[in-house]
Amino acid sequence: MKNINLAVSVLPEKQVLYAKYLTVRGYSEELCRPLEIEDYVVQPMADVSPPKWHLGHTTWFFETFILIPHLPNYQVFDDEYNFVFNSYYETIGSRVIRTDRGNLSRPSVADIYNYRRYVDKHMIEFLDAEFLTQNLVDIFVLGLNHEQQHQELLLTDIKYILGHNPLFPPYSKEIKSAEYANHDREYVRFKAGIYEIGFEGQGFCFDNEQGRHKVYLDDFEIENTLVTNKQYLDFIQAGGYSDFQFWHAEGWDWVKKHQAQAPLYWHLIDGKWMIYTLNGLMDIYLEAAVCHINFYEAAAYASWRGMRLPTEAEWEVSADHISWGERWEWTNSAYLPYPRFKKEAGAVGEYNGKFMINQMVLRGASIATPKGHSRKTYRNFFQTAHQWQFTGIRLAR
Template sequence: MDSNARAAPLASRLSALEQRFREIRARTRALAAPLSAEDCAIQSMPDASPTKWHLAHTTWFFETFILSQHAPQYRAFDPAFKVLFNSYYNGVGDKHPRPERGLITRPDLDAVMAYRDHVETAMDDFLHDAAHAEPVAALIELGLNHEQQHQELILTDLKHMLSRNPLKPAYEKHWPLTSVQARKADWIAFAEGLHEIGHDGAGFAFDNETPRHRVFLPAFELASHPVTHGDFIAFIEDGGYRRPELWLSLGWDAVQARGWEAPLYWEKRDGQWHTFTLRGLMPVDPNAPVCHVSFLEAEAFARWADARLPTEAEWEVAAAGVAREGNFLESAAFHPLALREASPRGVPAQMFGDVWEWTRSDYGPYPGFRPEAGAVGEYNGKFMCGQYVLRGGSCATPASHIRASYRNFFPPDVRWQFSGLRLARDAP
């Protein structure tokens, strides 16, 4: 094969990467476009970050790990940004405290957008230089997937911030949803046996999805549909938040200390449950998947329903043959939707999109896991303690970002993510 023939596939791959870079960066800007500068500056709680910080941090990633290390002619936009917009990469150096990101009024939003312009221009030049770009193409792809994670965080953090405003303002005002007929959940049986889980090596994956390995699963059953708002209302009306026998000790402590009576964002008006959405305050749709519940609430509901949460291995085995389709960020609903078409019998519905589904699995390393070398190795491995795995993506997840092996993770009391649940049980 001559040099021209070898160069053609490389040029094609870099061109595709460049196109993906532009599309993902443009989508992040589009998510911020409806917001005022004031909207972009507010941090509503320590777990959340201002939109302006997300815009800057995703830019910081490309500047810090790509341009500053691999583009010889690159000059930093502002050296102070190295500390201001570092998240948790201790190997890079100092960082601004996470709970104080809302205090960064300077640089202003215009300066952050100029920072994005500066880095995007440099990245365009870098991606046209095959000698420099090709060796770090995998790192660039990591940065793009990292930005897609922050696209979801922009929406979840923004929702929490807007919910704190007594005016209950909407991010998008038009509500396109209509009521649908309820669909009863069935149980889908899976035989015992050896299975392989983890990423199969085709395409991008985070390091925590590897290595692929074998697991033995006893026979189990998985609910055909996620738990709905209507299901959760039945739990509430049966005293679910007042019955300590349903709760783990940590969960009951949270119920008592924080006054939980319903999922996050729910409130009763004129005797009917309403929930705050990115389109404002809306009546709860009983047929839509329940969201904004913690692992602790999901676990209590499962016990009330005489079932349990699936393990992540069970979830992945069940999802292996399911089409990766659903209600994702691109639908612009920004809210879980009721199922509008019947799912084929024996195929779990809504496995992807709508809500992240809690599993009963601790977030830990797979057998043989080794984090990446250097600061990027801090991306996942150091968080493998005290958290639980969620699967499947949500209505705020970009469609190209999710796959059956994807492992999300959060502490058990977190509720501001689009997190729901699906029941499992041991085979009879």
């Protein structure tokens, strides 16, 4: 669970809380509507969770952190669900290990939807309660943002599940393939100086965004848009995956171990590169921003171009002057605490603080990010080998 900053002087009207809750909860189920019942249970790799687990876990969050401790006389839906849907909170108790989530044929999908109805009913009762304080509203808002995080993971995991089905079934023919977009390219220049980064002002943020502080940046230039499929294809055709000089040592080990030759979801069929998208397998649109790139690939491409990835400070300083939101963008910054960061006690402190090691920061948002969920101070983070997120490349020099 992530700490939040919700600096408002009065409680929101209950109608606003109702509407926000119903909208967020409804969107999770809307994302699952195109699925067949069999799709809900599949777990092709450890980092992918079955869709039904996401639906259960986000419901468990509201039950565990709001209803059980704060709604009088609340009865849990099922005593075993704390074990099934706890993700990694040691404070909360034991849990099913992540790699076994795909073995959970029970509870059924129908059981989990019943669980959601049960918790939703009691959450409305909670929102009606006269004891609703600002602190409880803060936890409630945190729960909504937590579910929005899982909505992005849900769509990402669904794409991985379907994209690794040999039949390459489309997720939905009706969804707009926003993976296809790009903009005119130019460099945005910034002079050396002292800048400030980190969250400030009112509204929601996670604890890892807090600790606004000054940073010194040297002169730098950053591209206003992302690397395209065409540009990345040039790297592939120039032998980028077979020349060690462009790769970090760990990255080169990854290339050899996985015999990597292209981004995730690229397939060489009869001598022609194809790509799996949410609309199914199709020709690569060359002007689209390249997607599903890990940090190793992003850094190698930048090296091949004689450039580099921006730091997260450079990215945030330039965020108002560049186009972002199509892909999560790798930075060259390790995921570390800001000055004055303090890990909270209990379950709150388990979310961000304990992951500040062996990961790199990504900035921005992607086409899978729920509308309004990101901001320029948002600090996403993943391990360097991950490709399954909607990640891309922006260059700096």
